[in-house]
Amino acid sequence: MVKLSPSILSANFANLKEDIEKVEKAGVDMLHIDVMDGQFVPNISIGPVVLKSVSKITNLVLDVHLMIEEPDRYIKEFVDAGAHIITVHMEACTHIHRTIQLIKSYGVKAGVSLNPGTPLNELEYILDHVDMVLLMSVNPGFGGQKFIPIVKDKIIKLKKMIGDKGLNIDIEVDGGIKVDNVKEVVEAGANVIVAGSAIFGAHNIEEAVMDFRKNI
Numbered sequence: 001m002v003k004l005s006p007s008i009l010s011a012n013f014a015n016l017k018e019d020i021e022k023v024e025k026a027g028v029d030m031l032h033i034d035v036m037d038g039q040f041v042p043n044i045s046i047g048p049v050v051l052k053s054v055s056k057i058t059n060l061v062l063d064v065h066l067m068i069e070e071p072d073r074y075i076k077e078f079v080d081a082g083a084h085i086i087t088v089h090m091e092a093c094t095h096i097h098r099t100i101q102l103i104k105s106y107g108v109k110a111g112v113s114l115n116p117g118t119p120l121n122e123l124e125y126i127l128d129h130v131d132m133v134l135l136m137s138v139n140p141g142f143g144g145q146k147f148i149p150i151v152k153d154k155i156i157k158l159k160k161m162i163g164d165k166g167l168n169i170d171i172e173v174d175g176g177i178k179v180d181n182v183k184e185v186v187e188a189g190a191n192v193i194v195a196g197s198a199i200f201g202a203h204n205i206e207e208a209v210m211d212f213r214k215n216i
């Protein structure tokens with residue numbers, strides 16, 4: 001089953017509860033929480049304080065995407081704030097193996113993310129240890145950017161890599177996914193779809209979720 005994980009980055013932060021209730025009612029599976037530190041990416045978003053409040057008002061799986069330098073320093077805080085899945089960027093980790101073990105030591109799922117320009121072979125010695133790989137289909141930092149087409153090829157190759165190793169790992173794709181290109185992304189092999197502006201930026205959030213569902 002393909003899971004939908006709307007990114008609250010494009011939600012109305014003055015009305016976050018209402019926006020989250022809408023996607024939850026419309027039947028999404030997860031909530032994607034984009035954490036940006038102004039260092040790893042050129043933007044600042046939200047942190048554990050907001051996550052903690054969000055975790056109190058929803059039963060959705062909280063899918064935390066850390067776009068931050070030195071993630072090890074904050075992992076426990078995000079676990080305590082209610083994260084169910086924590087994904088770190090390969091490019092931000094000097095000791096990715098250690099970081100993944102640290103996340104798992106708290107009993108939450110661990111994901112690793114690759115920027116569009118980072119090759120898949122970086123995953124070779126870590127794939128066995130992660131629950132999810134998050135492929136960025138835009139350069140991280142902002143919602144509302146355009147999907148980078150070559151990432152489709154990357155999804156296909158990653159799916160094969162995972163299959164060849166006989167592993168069962170989620171493939172999440174994040175950035176520029178809309179109702180009209182989601183099908184191609186799923187056909188390439190993604191099973192967790194992030195969508196920010198296309199869902200929370202839509203005129204009618206519930207309708208946008210239903211349109212996504214129809215196409216996946």
Ligand code: DX5
Nearest residue numbers: 140141143144175176196197
């Ligand atoms: C980008 C974030 C994405 C972003 C997706 O840095 O990681 O999750 O919010 O937004 P859209 O779907 O608008 O590209």
Ligand code: ZN
Nearest residue numbers: 007034065174
């Ligand atoms: Zn994200």
